[in-house]
Amino acid sequence: MPSERLKEQIEAIVSELAGTEVPVRLERPRNPEHGDVATNVAMVLAGRLGRPPREVAEAIVERLDRSQAGLASVEIAGPGFINFRFAESVFQSQLASIVEADRAFGRSSSGAGRRVMVEFVSANPTGPLHVAHGRGAAIGDAIASLLEWTGHEVAREFYINDAGVQIDRLAESLEVRWRQRQGEAAELPEGGYMGEYLVDLAAEVEAEAGDKLRAMDPGARRQWLRDWGVRRLRSEQEEDLRVFRVVFDEWYPETRIYAENRIQDTLRELGERGLTYEADGALWLRTTTFGDDKDRVLVKGDGTYTYFTPDIAYHREKARRGFDLAIDVWGADHHGYVPRMKAALAALGLPDFLEVVIVQIVRVMRGGKEVRLSKRAGEIVTLRDLFEETGVDVARYFFLMRSAEAQMVFDLDLALDHSEKNPVYKVQYAHARMKSILRKAGVEPEEADPRTADLGLLTDPMEQALIKQLALFPEVVERAADARAPHMVCEYLEATAGMVNSWYHAGNPSRNPALAVLTEDEALRRARLVLTRGVSIVLRNGLELLGLTAPERMEREDAE
RNA sequence: GCGCCCGUAGCUCAGCUGGAUAGAGCGGCGGCCUUCUAAGCCGCGGGUCAUAGGUUCGAAUCCUAUCGGGCGCACCA
Secondary structure (H helix, E strand, C coil), rough: HHHHHHHHHHHHHHHHCCCCCCCCEECCCCHHHHCCCCEEEHHHHHHHCCCCCCHHHHHHHHHHHHHHCCEEEEEEEECEEEEEEEEHHHHHHHHHHHHHHHCCCCCCCCCCCCEEEEEECCCCCCCCCEEEHHHHHHHHHHHHHHHHHCCCEEEEEEEEECCCCCHHHHHHHHHHHHHHHHCCCCCCCCCCCCCCHHHHHHHHHHHHHHHHHHHCCCHHHHHHHHHHHHHHHHHHHHHHHHHCCCCCCCEEHHHHHHHHCCHHHHHHHHCCCCCCCCCCEEECCHHHHCCCCEEEEEECCCEEECCCHHHHHHHHHHHHCCCCCCEEEHHHHHHHHHHHHHHHHHCCCCCCCEEEEEEEEEEEEEEECCCCCCCCCCCCEEHHHHHHCCCCCHEEEEHHHHCCCCCEEEEHHHHHCCCCCCCCHHHHHHHHHHHHHHHHCCCCCCCCHHHCCCHHHHHCCCHHHHHHHHHCHHHHHHHHHCCCCHHHHHHHHHHHHHHHHHHHCCCCCCCCCCHCCCCHHHHHHHHHHHHHHHHHHHHHHHHHHCCCCCCCCCCCCCCC
């Protein structure tokens, strides 16, 4: 990266001027007239040195070794910005390095040596996954991917809440449905699961083990239904997620926390640290010591644990399993739970171990009206309903294209639009077009080789702007990973695709054959094919990073 | 009542640790098809950045207050 070298040089100059280390930030000006990169360091330094910003800027510029940094021009502008423009050769060599890196372009090792667990979805195994889970699934998976691209060692994990009262209710509800099937007048329990899916599952139960269940005593039958229901629903979730292209390294059951006595270990450790106490017949944790609003109950008056307790033990296990950082992706309705969980981990001596990404709610709109996500004939209820209608690529992209912390509207009409109005297709189309040009040129991608092309021939402003845009990709990945913000990659891909489509159309042979990739001029054609390949590499890497496909060609529906 | 998120163009949203005339997509309006696939492209219009103060050379961005929307405030999970 040429800007890296420049940054180091400026840092050296500036720390000499100031007499101390001064961090330098190079930014990309919005306005291209302000150069390729710019810095405000002279303004930052002006106050400290007691000199006018422009004078400080002069001093910095005087000391610069332009050729060493690959600079074509440097100017001081406005209140004291320094604007830099790189030599064209710098961008030409960047295009060459994009093509050479190919699938590795955009990857870095900045996170090397860091083991991170991303835990997401973690839906209760009491029913099918809903639309809201889909957003968490897409975002969690993309964050994990971003961390992998930046060199972290990443594990994706799903925590199965297969213990606790919600599972008792599942077992009861399933039993009621099974008995109703046999004509008994059974009523769903308070807080039972009313979904129709349990009626279907009851039919499966009957087919699989009806006679056996009738012969069992009630306790054994309940236990059997409980195990069967959890297993069945869990595997249905796993299958839905697999089709949605989200694959977990581990499905970690809550019952394992109990089976391995982790709760006792955790309570003992908290007790030894003097952070628990008994009051009103319950055992409490002093979470207020670590920033929570009130202390929390660990063991209820009846001797059972709150939901919190096994969850603390589970997060303690994450650290014990060797992870340096745990990132949890939670729904907005759990945000109030964040301070207490962080407090509990701080109590265990793990103050910075947990990072929580809160994913806000999704509203689905069709025809300008909100789709009620309750069960109603023909309306979308589950994640599977949604992606079966839109396709997996579209559903994933729509979930990812907005920042997680903002509520989002899922516009089904736009999602179902197969034109380039749909941002997913816009990006995929741009990719397919590059592939189409390569096919038309009759070359394999590897034959578009920067070593046998003169990239100096790419002098058109559109081409140069495009090369600069492609070169930004690694920085975008880096920032998106740091910010746990996959939507930044979407923004970048859409902007890139827009430029690609303009370039492609400008070179439409019927309009301006001089700009066409497949031009008569053999040398120019070779150079443009390298750019074509570079574009396809960046778009493909970006799409695949987000878990989307990069199609070789787009299906064309015959227009009427 | 307290806490968290949000309030930017008609709609949906970007705006990176404050930076140079506030951006994109959709919708609207006007052009452009014997195509490296027009499922498109080019251009135009459109904003008191919720409001009021404050900090700063500089605020959509930071601070305070107010208003509006969402969510959460259990010995539920």
